[in-house]
Amino acid sequence: MTRHEFLKMIEVHHRWVQDLAEPIPFSSAELYLDARVADLITENEWNTSKIIRNFMPYVQQMITTMPVPSFSNPDARYWKFDSKGRYSVKGGYQKAIGFYDNPKNQSRNMLEGWWKFIWSISVPPKVRIFWWRLSKDLIPTASNLKMHHIPTAETCHYCGFGKESTIHALFTCHQSREVWKQTTYWSWIKKITNAPTLEICLWLKWTLTKTDFENLAVYTWAFWKARQTAYHGKISAISGMDIHWVLGWLKDYKKAQRSLHVTTQPEPQNSALYWTPPIENHWKLNVDACFNLNSQSFGIAGIVRGSNGEAILAFGRQINQPLSVLGAELLAIKYGILELKEHNLTSVTIETDSLLSKQAVFGEEDYLDYEGIWISEIKEMMKSVAVDNLVHVRRSANVIANALASFSSSSPTPFSWVNGEFPT
Numbered sequence: 001m002t003r004h005e006f007l008k009m010i011e012v013h014h015r016w017v018q019d020l021a022e023p024i025p026f027s028s029a030e031l032y033l034d035a036r037v038a039d040l041i042t043e044n045e046w047n048t049s050k051i052i053r054n055f056m057p058y059v060q061q062m063i064t065t066m067p068v069p070s071f072s073n074p075d076a077r078y079w080k081f082d083s084k085g086r087y088s089v090k091g092g093y094q095k096a097i098g099f100y101d102n103p104k105n106q107s108r109n110m111l112e113g114w115w116k117f118i119w120s121i122s123v124p125p126k127v128r129i130f131w132w133r134l135s136k137d138l139i140p141t142a143s144n145l146k147m148h149h150i151p152t153a154e155t156c157h158y159c160g161f162g163k164e165s166t167i168h169a170l171f172t173c174h175q176s177r178e179v180w181k182q183t184t185y186w187s188w189i190k191k192i193t194n195a196p197t198l199e200i201c202l203w204l205k206w207t208l209t210k211t212d213f214e215n216l217a218v219y220t221w222a223f224w225k226a227r228q229t230a231y232h233g234k235i236s237a238i239s240g241m242d243i244h245w246v247l248g249w250l251k252d253y254k255k256a257q258r259s260l261h262v263t264t265q266p267e268p269q270n271s272a273l274y275w276t277p278p279i280e281n282h283w284k285l286n287v288d289a290c291f292n293l294n295s296q297s298f299g300i301a302g303i304v305r306g307s308n309g310e311a312i313l314a315f316g317r318q319i320n321q322p323l324s325v326l327g328a329e330l331l332a333i334k335y336g337i338l339e340l341k342e343h344n345l346t347s348v349t350i351e352t353d354s355l356l357s358k359q360a361v362f363g364e365e366d367y368l369d370y371e372g373i374w375i376s377e378i379k380e381m382m383k384s385v386a387v388d389n390l391v392h393v394r395r396s397a398n399v400i401a402n403a404l405a406s407f408s409s410s411s412p413t414p415f416s417w418v419n420g421e422f423p424t
């Protein structure tokens with residue numbers, strides 16, 4: 001079965017397993033593209049041996065815990081591209097133009113759901129980034145390194161049994177299992193087998209509550225760090241490690257996030273409704289960031305204008321990295337200042353419509369990870385580049401920067417435009 005057929009297959013079986021938003025991964029060729037749910041039922045019971053032969057362990061569990069459907073209704077036609085099975089003109093059109101024949105679009109729902117989910121979990125950004133990399137098999141396990149043509153033995157350094165894949169390293173290596181046994185997640189972890197990484201991710205998302213997933217996500221991150229440390233000989237064995245501190249760390253993070261929301265104020269009503277030019281020989285830099293659900297990317301952009309409203313500099317780029325909204329707004333400010341620096345522009349007021357990023361730059365609060373790093377970089381650069389001020393404006397006074405950011409969010413090519421008359 002080719003990858004394309006495989007995707008077709010799982011689309012055909014889309015959504016018959018309750019609550020599973022993603023297509024169902026399939027692991028054997030015994031069932032064909034026209035297979036029906038009824039093929040898995042014998043005498044009003046799930047045919048467990050057939051299910052075991054054909055589905056990944058976690059899907060087996062999902063299927064067999066469902067009540068056997070009653071067959072008083074005959075099979076009905078179901079428009080598989082709509083969540084409620086209804087045919088729509090738009091869906092029909094997309095089908096007609098071959099939209100869903102592209103394997104990329106077929107697997108999109110699955111990836112989009114996962115990506116949005118990782119986006120939404122309340123964990124420190126570095127844990128989110130770790131999980132994003134994990135699900136794309138981008139963490140440096142022996143197998144992943146080998147896949148990227150880095151000469152290394154694929155065998156697990158810790159147990160010596162089997163390849164060190166992402167799932168092996170984190171969940172199925174018996175050294176790892178010794179650590180998981182100390183946690184409340186052991187009952188889930190012990191069910192994991194060496195399936196493709198993304199499938200395990202989707203299963204964890206499906207089977208755990210969001211809070212449990214967040215806890216597990218942080219444990220996994222801490223565990224990976226410990227495994228790396230152990231590999232470099234700093235501690236003798238991972239099994240002896242204590243990872244219980246991670247929940248306290250996560251709790252502190254969530255508390256800090258909550259207090260952040262409380263201090264966020266509504267848009268000030270005294271600020272201007274529309275953009276106004278700066279005074280003569282001064283400049284205004286308007287920056288913005290926005291997230292594009294289709295491309296799953298941020299766009300950041302900025303524009304510098306003078307006292308006659310003339311645009312002299314504009315830039316924008318797509319950011320393909322999981323960031324917080326604050327992180328993206330800060331990055332827009334940071335890139336904006338770098339552009340000012342590159343073009344020797346001084347006497348500039350920066351305008352942002354993100355009150356949170358203004359507060360982050362001027363406030364006393366400590367931020368973690370990249371947010372914290374960018375805040376201190378911005379503070380430093382504002383001094384060296386002689387930025388007059390960083391002010392918050394209403395969205396309606398920031399429409400051009402917003403439009404440029406929106407454009408950049410769907411355009412992989414960065415742009416940097418400079419007016420010819422401007423000294424560079």
Ligand SMILES: [Zn+2]
Nearest residue numbers: 156158159173
């Ligand atoms: Zn191992």
